[in-house]
Amino acid sequence: MQIDANKCVGCGQCRPFCTMGVINFTRSGKGTKVHCYVDEDECVDCGICYRAQVxxxxxxxxxxxxxxxxxxxxxxxxxxxxxxxxVPGRGTEEMKTNDITNRFKRGFAGMAAEMGRPGTGARMREAEKVFMALAKLGVEFEPNNPLTGLLKDKTTGEMNPEVLNEKVLSAIIEMIIPLDKVIPVLETMERVAEEINTVFSIDLVARTDEDFSVPTARIMNENDKWFSINGKINLGLGHMNVKGAGVK
Ligand code: SF4
Ligand code: SF4
Incomplete structure (x- = not known):
């Protein structure tokens, strides 16, 4: 995003809408005219300031x-x-549409690292650190995720070097793993969290067992890991695919 310094009257009305806080005041014209400018290196091109129409x-x-x-x-x-x-946005189809997509079958879990949030964003070089740590565990990254599409090598987690300095509001690293890999993946993410210069949250999803117990909740409890449980179900009018979801 850019601001035309010749037009801007420095009213500051666009500033509260900036998701990154990167619209700043400055002076030009021998210091007499106050106007705003966008720090383009920190701007994530979300367009919110523009769409606010203020x-x-x-x-x-x-x-x-x-x-x-x-x-x-x-x-x-x-x-x-x-x-x-x-698909618009940060990842693939939402996890909560699983009754339609059947991405997460019994015996497997979906895990994701949601990199960046408003106010922090995430550079791709930070995402690469998480990718590379997870790749060492032999994790298979979700092929339909736009972030996966920026990988140079899916086996090492290296990203296309051209994108490493790019900054986004948020992006999601997604993978589907066997249930016995949940704890190793989680502990790897906990370790890499100490090394990255942004924030991320972790998603963990699984289809319930036949008795409606939640296998991932059981694994987290058994390993003394904190989690917040949510039920996310989109009923919608789509074709239910539950029939094919069972794993013998
Ligand atoms: S760009 Fe922002 S600060 Fe400048 S005139 Fe428009 S709303 Fe006001
Ligand atoms: S496009 Fe987004 S990040 Fe950039 S200046 Fe506007 S609101 Fe801020």
Whole structure:
């Protein structure tokens, strides 16, 4: 995002809408004119300031950035769609649509690291650290996830070097793992959390057992790990796929 210094009257109305807090005041014209500018290196191109439509002089301007800068907008702007997955936003289809997609079958868990949040964002080099730590465990990353598409080598977790400095509001590393890998993956994420320069939260999802107990909750309790349990079910009008979900 950019601000046209010639148009901007420095009213500051766009500043509270910035998800990264990167719209700042400055002076120009021998220090007489106060106006705002965007710190473009820290901006994630989410477009919120622009869509807020608060600028009285139409000074905000979203340039058409080329590769690799273009990935900021596709990950951070909820109205943008990833060309590869045709899904808007940060990851693949939501975990809560599992009764339709049947991605997570019995005996397996879905795990994800949600990198970055408003106010912090995440550089791709931080995501790469998590990818590389997980790749050492032989984890298979979700192929339809747009972040996976930026990997140079899925077996080592190395990302395309061109994107490493790019910053996004949030992006999700997703994987499907056997239940016996939940704790090793979790403990790897706990270790790598000490080494990265942003925040992430961890998602863990599994289909309930036949008796409606939650296998991942059992694993977490047995290993004395803290978690917050949520039921996420989208009933919708889709085709139910539960029949094929059972693992012998
Ligand atoms: S595009 Fe987003 S991050 Fe960039 S200045 Fe606007 S609100 Fe802030
Ligand atoms: S709302 Fe418009 S005029 Fe006011 S500070 Fe932001 S860009 Fe400048």
């Amino acid at each position: 600028c009285p002089v139409d000074a905000l301007h979203q340039p058409l950035y080329g590769w690799p800068r273009s990935i900021r907008g596709t990950f951070s702007n909820p109205l943008a769609e990833h060309k590869e997955t045709r």
